[in-house]
Amino acid sequence: MDSIFVIEQLLNGLGYGLMLFLLAAGLSLVFGIMDTMNLAHGSLYMAGAYIAARAHEAGAGFATAVLAAVAATVVIAFLLEQAIVRRLYARDHLAQVIATFGVILIADDVVKAIWGPSPVMAAMPAALAGPVQLLPELPYPAYRLLLIGVGLLVALGLYLLVSHTRIGMLVRAGASNRGMAELMGVRVGRVFSFVFVLGAALAALAGALMGPISAVQIGMGEAILIPALVVIVIGGIGSVRGAFVAALLVGMVDTAGRAFLPPALRAVLPPALAAELGAALAGIAMYLLMAAVLILKPAGLFPARG
């Protein structure tokens, strides 16, 4: 294991973590402000990935395709919020889980009807397909650098929006004490619609960007939903800062687990056992992290309330 390999894996972990953050930020705010568990967030991610891949394939430039995906998903999310999610705010978490699970089932069939059951190959933009020489001996895929760059920019933008603007203040007020914010004249319902649509835009952006380096297929939303939920639970529900720290932690732990655990175990254990144990531990690393955090801090690392 040389240092080049380690740096490469850390960059991969950073990129994955930032994409998880894009997903988790919206999920966490929706949860924090309106106390609403939205399992269909992963379906919005899937919508973004499919629309971007298809638009790019149809001849649109990559940036245009990504923007189109974000715009289309925002419209879908707005309609979803008006039709279903809005009516779930006052209900308990179980009702929200059941109804949004229903939305997942419908979304998967809609995608199947429009784009067919087989996975879609999402192409990378030609200009970014090659590697960039980061250090004399460290070539790194340009596209993954783009992910890191966009992820950091969005994180910064979200930080400025939430911490330094009037609308951000309303969002934070709603997240820390909804009842009080309502009494002070904040229209929390309208703030929530904004947050829901913003979260959808971020999810679509993550989906569109992840498309070329993962599989664009039905069920991709459910697969990424669980790590995103792990992130918001570790970070503390409702906290954007918590989601950021936790997303990077989970991204690093997951990537490092897959890259470093098997070789490390091979050094001390017989190869067959090391391969098995390494794969198992790599898969469960992020869940171990979450279980450990919850047992020590039952409300996550950065609780938004109280």
Place this chain on the structure above:
Amino acid sequence: MTRPGKASSAVPAADLAPLAARVLPWVLLAVLAAFPLLAPVLGLEYWLGFVRRLLIVMIAATSLNFILGYGGMAALGHAGFIGVGAYTVVALVDAGVGSAWLAWGAALAASALAAAAIGALSLRTRGVYFLMITLAFAQMLYYLAVSLSAYGGDDGYGLYTPLALGAGIDTGDEAVFFWVVLAIAALVFALFSRIAASRFGHALMGIRDNETRMSALGYPVFRLKLAAFAGAGALAGLAGALLASHNAFVSPSLMHWTESATLLVMVVLGGLGRRWGAPLGVAVWLVLAEVLKLHTEYWHWPLGLLLITVVFLAPRGLAALFARAGRAA
């Protein structure tokens, strides 16, 4: 909170209801017991295996209804215990064990232990955090099963010889295995009904409604919840062991998180905290899915629509609808 028991004793016109409630389960049991004999006559052989699976899933769903509906513990990892039961059977069969008593008994014990350990850690959290931590443990079990290459890893493990129950009972025979499953399911359901109506069941409902008050009254809240959680896990494990024999195959997909979610969905659909909620939810969900699958490849969206409709129009589940209709009549 109105419980069905209270309501029926308060309404004098519903004198017939308790009688029907007492007779109906026996009628249902008789019809189910006759099903393997009637199926070939009616040309329903295909559905024999289906009804057997339904009975097995009902065991798991009933155990989830017990902790979720009566105990207020929203667990999203119940499929993990199904997996522990199924893989216990796989491990024993792989080691050369052929006795169903031993294999199923070990599955019960192993999943009870797993549930006790997971419960002891998870029950410190509440609400959504509990939901997520039980999910996390189920995911750990899932990845553990994926990495067990001795038992096929991702590809799963085939169980080719049926387990032996002794006394001339051949579990390899479709109809005989159906009766075995029916007997176990009926026993589990009777046990669940007794426990739900016992002091333990009532204490659990008290904890669900007001934990602070129950602990002020001197009830050992944590221990009661843990006992319920471990018991439910054990029954889910039994369902997993039966499912292993039913499918003659075990793979990690049994433990995928969507399986846990589907179990939760079926219980809520049927009616949380209602005696017949879990069987009703399982029957409606699985029959609908099976029928839709026969007719179209787009069989998910009608189920999704059903869930959204139930959440908005029948928030207390289908069993509550029936109870209301029965009271109004």
